[in-house]
Amino acid sequence: MRFVWQFLAVMVTYAIGGGTVTAVKENDWLTCVLGLVVAALAVLVYAWVVRRTEHRQALDVAREGAAARTGRGVLIGAGMFGAVIVNLFSSGHYEVDGLGSVEGALGLLGFMAAAAATEEVVYRGVLFRIIEEHIGTYVALALTGLVFGLSHLLNEHATLWGAIAIAIEAGFMLAAAYAATRSLWLTIGVHFGWNFAAAGVFSTEVSGNGSNLGLLDATASGPELLTGGSFGPEGSVYSVGFGALLTLVFLWLAHRRGNIVAFGVRRAARADSTVTLPR
Template sequence: MRFVWQFLAVVAVYALGGGAVNAVKDNDWLSLVLGVAVAALIVLVYGWVVRRTEHRPAPDVVREGAAARTARGVLIGGGMFTAVIVILLASGHYDVDGLGSVTGALGLLGLMAAAAATEEVVYRGVLFRIIEEHIGTYLALVLTGLVFGCSHLLNEDATLWGCLAIAIEAGFMLAAVYAATRSLWLTIGVHFGWNFAAAGVFSTEVSGNGASQGLLDASMSGPELLTGGAFGPEGSVYSVGFGALLTLVFLWLAHRRGHIVPFGSRRAAGANSAATLPR
């Protein structure tokens, strides 16, 4: 029942907050304020529902060190996407025509903050964490990663390849980040850094939702296998490669820290995160 109550609580904020942010997405300043507010709200609701259903604080959203962990995540996610763009730029598939919109980038900051926080709380904080207790880290990573990828099939320009790419480079990778650090702040930072770099800085398509006008006025062209086509650079083999590499790195780190939950060895709720403070 704790899974049911946690899932219902965070999905309610996910749905209502997402609807509210989408309703004001044409107003950059409202998008900024409301997006940040929704991001903060879902983290607070998650912490509250974990305390109520598991009778303990939620160690993956502790306030101590939250800013530093989030910042590290933003650097990882933003750096990863920037590396993809640098490769595309060097190969002539990404062109910068000039400056875009500063206010547009600010609006996207709010939108991407809300998206990153809500999706990480739902998919890693609730789904991955609780499922992992029953079937182990590796199976939970694959299962929740595929569910995360398939959820993008509803996007306007979604493709099966694009959703598989999202599963690998985001679903698998972010679950591995969570397994290694037991910190939602870091996964939120990685998710936000990637999405904001894509939309708010480089003005590319994000997960088949169309291109946004961020800081740069830019365009892409070339083979879909390299650029991702209408789905955006997340459908690029470069993104998949970087995501797969980081997945392996963080799984190695999780193993080294003793954070891997073996299949068939069910741990008590929260044991995999309470024993060690998030790092």
């Protein structure tokens, strides 16, 4: 029942928050403000429902060290997408025509903050964490990663390959990051850093949701295998490669810190209190 209540609570926040931010997306300043509010609300609702259903504090969103962990995550996510763009630019498949829109970037900052926070509390905070307790880290990572990827088939320019790519480079990688650190702040940061770099800085399409005008006025062209085509760079083999590499790194860290849950060995609901937090 704790799974049911937690899932319902965060999904209601996800639906209402997402609908609210989408409704004002034509106003960049309002989108920025409301997006940040929705992001904060998603974390607060998650902390509240965990406390009510598990009778403990949600240490994966503890206030202590939150800014540092989120910041490290943003650097990882933005750095990962930056590496994709460097490869596309060096091969002549990404061109910058000039400056874009600062206001557009601000709107995307709020929009991506809301998306990152709400999706992370749903997919990693509730789904991965609780499923992991029952079937182990690896199976939970595979299942929730696939669900995360396939959910992107609902997007406007979605492709099956794009959904599979998202599952590998984001679904698997973010679950591995959570397993390694037991911190939603870090995964929210990685998720936001990737999305904002893609849309708010480099002005590329994000997960088949349409083109965005961020800080740079730029275009990507060339083979779909490299650029991702209409789905955006998340469908690029570069993204899949970097995401798979980071997944292995995070799983190695999870092993090193003793954070891997074996299949058939159920972790107690309050075991988060003994997990090694990121340094």
